[in-house]
Amino acid sequence: MIQILMMVGHLGPLYLSSTALAVSLAAVTGFSLLLGMAGALETISGQSYGAQQYKKLGTQTYTAIFSLTLFSIPLSVIWIYIGDILVFLGQDPAISHEAGKFMTYLVPTLVCYAVYEPLVRYFQSQSLVMPMFLLALQSLWKCSMELEFFRYAIPSAAMVCLEWWSFELLILISGFLPNPEFETSVLSVCLTTISTLFAIPYGISAAASTRISNELGAGNPQAARIAAYGSVVMGVANGLTCSSVLFATRRVFGYCFSNEKQVIDYVTTMAPLVCVNVISDSMQVVLSGVARGCGWQRICSYVNLAAYYLVGIPVAAALGFWNQMRGRGLWMGIMVGALTQSVLMSIITSRANWEEEAKKARKRVGEETSGVSN
Template sequence: MQSTGRDEYHTLLLGLESHSRIPDLSSDVIEEFLAHKPVAARWWTRLIAWESRLLWILSGASIVVSVFNYMLSFATLMFTGHLGALELAGASVASVGIQGLAYGIMLGMASAVQTVCGQAYGAKKYSSMGIICQRAIVLHLGAAILLSFLYWFSGSALKAMGQSEKIAEQGQIFARGIILQLYAFAISCPMQRFLQAQNIVNPLAFMSVGVFLLHILLTWLVVDVLDYGLIGAALTLSLSWWVLVILNALYIVFSPKCKETWCGFSIQAFQGIWPYFKLTVSSAVMLCLEIWYSQGLVLISGLLSNPTIALDSISICMNYLNWDMQFMLGLAAAASVRVSNELGAAHPSVAKFSVWVVNGTSILISILFSAVVLIFRVGLSKAFTSDSEVIAAVSNLTPLLAISVFLNGIQPILSGVAIGSGWQAVVAYVNLATYYIIGLPIGCVLGFKTSLGVAGIWWGMIIGVLLQTVTLIILTARTNWNAEVQNAIKRLQNSANEETSALDLTNTA
């Protein structure tokens, strides 16, 4: 250690010994402490407080961003629910079967930005981050062009999935109205991950809240006052997302906080794209398998007897589960940034410590959320519908919803750790086995071959998530964090070599 680092280290020891608050020290000092000195039990609370402070600085705003971005679609469905049960079923099935497909692909691809940009920021390789963001936007827009065909012909796709003609017709109206939102999402996902990797989260939170409030006003005006119905609600959702994209882009281009990481548009974004594409694919597969699992179970519920009631009830519960998921995804994003930053900075002990702190925090929060679900089981359904049959069906599903909410306190956080560490390919195999080989068949058997119906389908989801969570706990517990640091160094070296090669080609041309 240099003399300054040694002084900080002694300051830390004195702070711990005197039971005072840990000073605002660097991760280098905490890494030295955790790695080379046995930590006494009386010191753990202070170390946890240090990590929790960093975690909540990131996750507080990240949760706001995740929740309010999701609430744009959530609020739209609430307005459509009061248009009628058929409109709600159509919008819900389009949101799940069509928008959910794109949502999984875009978020999955964007997780590669979290991995590479997060580790690059930790290693202080700032100049490469803007190129990575631009490269991601190029790939996202390519995916959006392909997905546009699915959106436009969504009616046929929904019928092929077994939905009734009336529900599929309403779903197609909604899906065509949100095609523009698809392109906005393709640009916004990489930009938000780019900013989060630099610990720039508060501006994102203010933008998300402001756009959400504007969205509520516009949707009320378009749907309730002007009476433009389902297509009006969908187009308003698209408009709100484009407002968010414009605000994100203006901040990146003009904010002094991004002057080292954003150096303008570069041709390098189109060069050396194949190696990054491979990480993007594994990232997309990992998250798609997670997101499509719950979305697929909603679609399957439309094949039960009385599909409108089944779809409405499970869609309402899934919307609340997704709301909880967005909260946990905010924590997961913070965990991903903390882990990737510390691995990039060669701090394996701090990365490991951060993993356990964020998991403990999320479990406590999930216990609270599960209790809220059970206490307000009737009120949750009335926010969406006044239909007594749907309200009764939702109330019957809330105990299963509470179990899922608790599991959400662990699973997304471990997925965030996997993204920060670059384990996407391994987790993709885990998801395939636990969700689709085990959980989905069990849900279908319980839903269609027993009297459980929608509850049986949900039990299948719970079993799959439980098995996946247990597997990720084992993987995380057995991780060699020193080896993960070496993997991060190799990944950044490969990225730097690609950019150097691309720059040489440009200069030669």
């Protein structure tokens, strides 16, 4: 999506703001839900593979594909009528109309995403870097439903969505600020920037989830603990490196998205705040991978709910509207929420009993809990 925003940004603030709104809504009402539900496989498939329960991998993957495909149907209907929904909610009519057109063309991507994400988790759980996709595309009716998937799919979706939606909510809220085209454009540039940099720690997170779930499923708690702490160190190092580069280029990276001097100057003033977000995001993304590997989705969904909706969003609304800091205030509020999330996740990880987690994993995949190695 970053390439699209970089192109439409040079067409003017209207197209940048409407496209940013459409991308945000697509994430909130579609992609985040499917991605979150597919995250259940990072726990159950990874641990099944570690416990050498290979037959379960196929059943779990087919269940996820079938479930996510069905789930994408009502989401598609919402996307088709999203333009009218935005106008009803009080958003700017011109921005809403263009955003609605954009999302209508995105509808086919939902079904593709519903198939793609479970397949990614299937190969990821086996540490297969260059998967043979044809082996995964077998008939859905040959498998039985894996109920264990639904046990983790809902909290996994909640864990992802509660965080993702809070950032996308900034774009929606910015539509109620004075000069919505300008405010939405600037916030979309900032959000797109951290979303792009998100890809690096997400790769570390996926590797951590795979390694930890495999080791726990195999009954190796100490190896899982080392993988968890090692991945956190890598995440922090990545955050510091990326934020340093971003801060050094703060006066020029806005030109990638717009030719409007007012937008570029505003992005420059927002850059230090974005750098702080990059550091906290890098850390919490990796910690979320650790959580998925262990099966902590439920408790982490509560963490995200508290961090963003009891802390972040209220602070953002207070600073943005009450203190009249507008877009800068909105971003500062969500930054506080992200920092709160990182602290809470760090506490949970540091207090983990890895031997007990290994026993739970073995029990989860139907193995005997005795004989867990230290």
